[in-house]
Amino acid sequence: MSYRQCQxxxxxxxxFTLLALLAQRMGAAEPAVLEAGxxxxxxxxxxxxxxxxxxxxxxxxxxxxxxxxxxxxxxKIQSTPSGSLPSDADLYRSISQGLGGSSMPAFHxxxxxxxxxxxxxxxxxxxxxGPDGGRINRFxxxxxxxxxxxxxxxxxxxxxxxxxxxxGREVYVRLQCNSCHGETGAGDGPSAPTLKDSLxxxxxxxxxxxxxxxxxxxxxxxxxxxxxGLGGTPMVAYPDEVLNPDDRWALVHYxxxxxxxxxxxxxxxxxxxxxxxxxxxxxxxxxPMDPAWEYVESVRVPxxxxxxxxxxxxxxxxxxxxxxxxxxxxxQWRDDIVNGAPVKVEDFQDAAALQFSLTEQAPFLGxxxxxxxxxxxxxxxxxxxxxxxxxxxxxxxxxxxxxxTYQEAALHGLYRTxxxxxxLLASTQMPxxxxxxxATGFGTMTSQxxxxxxxxGKGVWRDGFWSVLFYRELKSRxxxxxxxxxxxxxxxxxxxxxxxxxxRNGRKVISNWHRLTLNP
Numbered sequence: 001m002s003y004r005q006c007q008x009x010x011x012x013x014x015x016f017t018l019l020a021l022l023a024q025r026m027g028a029a030e031p032a033v034l035e036a037g038x039x040x041x042x043x044x045x046x047x048x049x050x051x052x053x054x055x056x057x058x059x060x061x062x063x064x065x066x067x068x069x070x071x072x073x074x075x076k077i078q079s080t081p082s083g084s085l086p087s088d089a090d091l092y093r094s095i096s097q098g099l100g101g102s103s104m105p106a107f108h109x110x111x112x113x114x115x116x117x118x119x120x121x122x123x124x125x126x127x128x129x130g131p132d133g134g135r136i137n138r139f140x141x142x143x144x145x146x147x148x149x150x151x152x153x154x155x156x157x158x159x160x161x162x163x164x165x166x167x168g169r170e171v172y173v174r175l176q177c178n179s180c181h182g183e184t185g186a187g188d189g190p191s192a193p194t195l196k197d198s199l200x201x202x203x204x205x206x207x208x209x210x211x212x213x214x215x216x217x218x219x220x221x222x223x224x225x226x227x228x229g230l231g232g233t234p235m236v237a238y239p240d241e242v243l244n245p246d247d248r249w250a251l252v253h254y255x256x257x258x259x260x261x262x263x264x265x266x267x268x269x270x271x272x273x274x275x276x277x278x279x280x281x282x283x284x285x286x287x288p289m290d291p292a293w294e295y296v297e298s299v300r301v302p303x304x305x306x307x308x309x310x311x312x313x314x315x316x317x318x319x320x321x322x323x324x325x326x327x328x329x330x331x332q333w334r335d336d337i338v339n340g341a342p343v344k345v346e347d348f349q350d351a352a353a354l355q356f357s358l359t360e361q362a363p364f365l366g367x368x369x370x371x372x373x374x375x376x377x378x379x380x381x382x383x384x385x386x387x388x389x390x391x392x393x394x395x396x397x398x399x400x401x402x403x404x405t406y407q408e409a410a411l412h413g414l415y416r417t418x419x420x421x422x423x424l425l426a427s428t429q430m431p432x433x434x435x436x437x438x439a440t441g442f443g444t445m446t447s448q449x450x451x452x453x454x455x456x457g458k459g460v461w462r463d464g465f466w467s468v469l470f471y472r473e474l475k476s477r478x479x480x481x482x483x484x485x486x487x488x489x490x491x492x493x494x495x496x497x498x499x500x501x502x503x504r505n506g507r508k509v510i511s512n513w514h515r516l517t518l519n520p
Contacts, residue, residue, distance in 0.1 A: 168254025339499025
């Protein structure tokens with residue numbers, strides 16, 4: 001069975017299961033459902049979409065495109081005709097599978113009941129204030145007047161042939177898709193710089209060569225996007241009266257032909273929900289370049305950007321081992337340019353982090369929440385340079401410049417003004433290139449005191465790849481630390497900062513929650 005057939009089969013199973021679940025929920029008591037949905041929404045959704053669903057949560061400032069404003073009634077991903085509201089199945093799928101290539105993660109770790117409840121609550125938030133000041137729910141109004149959208153019918157996909165691709169190219173030109181998406185599908189058409197969304201914000205057309213498709217990458221997904229468009233964006237719908245199904249499938253085949261093959265593989269690989277940690281005897285390899293790591297099986301973890309990146313890091317490889325006493329986790333990802341400790345004000349550094357839940361329940365993905373704190377292990381390339389005695393200074397950034405003698409430099413041997421001024425965050429006095437910290441939400445990350453810094457690590461860049469190792473004893477007496485035990489699982493998420501793309505703070509690529517289990 002081909003990759004595309006596997007994806008289609010998985011989707012068919014998902015839709016069948018979802019329809020059965022939705023049918024079971026039709027008789028549920030609405031107040032109880034909304035209350036349960038609100039609890040899920042407040043914990044996992046409100047920080048981005050806002051408490052009232054207006055898209056202006058505290059995290060929105062870090063995200064682009066901006067979170068969906070539910071009251072506007074515009075949804076990008078739906079199977080219903082343009083101008084109508086999405087189906088329950090559309091909302092369920094967007095929440096459970098996320099929108100690849102965006103800051104909307106997949107909430108596959110929520111239970112089916114929680115997912116169905118939060119679907120109902122999102123529909124509850126999709127409302128406007130009527131002429132009399134009353135609240136009008138868009139879904140309820142559409143149900144009352146019989147205008148709820150019905151999902152379009154997607155005919156069976158015809159065989160992929162040279163003729164279908166050629167015909168798709170003709171359709172691509174006839175519909176002037178190249179004016180936005182470009183002649184080669186790179187998203188660089190002449191109209192691209194002028195495009196804006198319904199909020200008046202700049203929006204970039206999809207790069208068919210490399211960008212992730214938000215609503216899925218299967219032929220059925222692309223067929224649906226072309227037929228119904230993307231609400232709130234310049235991507236208009238091409239219904240049957242404009243484009244017949246055969247031409248639409250031909251256009252799908254042409255778009256798929258523009259995909260770079262390495263990116264197409266990324267499209268197909270599903271996110272892994274579990275990371276098994278093998279147990280070995282004896283000492284662990286505590287150097288990322290130790291040949292022993294070559295014999296450890298890796299798991300690919302997809303990464304999504306919180307901000308548009310011209311060259312996004314779409315995933316990384318994870319390897320992990322433990323010996324009953326120490327856990328070692330190796331992260332590897334491609335990065336063509338090394339960015340160490342910043343010297344110029346416009347510089348930023350490469351970094352990586354692991355975020356562990358300190359409770360059994362999945363916290364809010366963005367640094368936890370007050371009821372569900374997280375333990376963060378963060379490595380930075382600048383700290384690694386300090387540990388290796390290779391941190392650059394201003395004389396390396398400007399090797400031919402004549403400078404006066406500064407008193408601070410004479411006293412400390414440094415030109416780095418923040419450090420010589422005593423800024424603790426700029427200090428090089430790190431026991432390890434890895435910081436052990438805690439957080440309970442945005443802006444709360446706090447480093448543990450020096451006496452509690454018990455996480456070791458090392459990062460090595462070689463041949464266009466970073467290999468960064470984190471390790472710590474399984475047991476810790478500190479309640480702020482995550483605790484490991486053979487046979488026990490822990491929720492973990494990953495983050496990567498690319499200094500070359502000016503990543504810092506909340507601007508980064510992140511994974512979803514994964515379950516890290518230490519084999520007995």
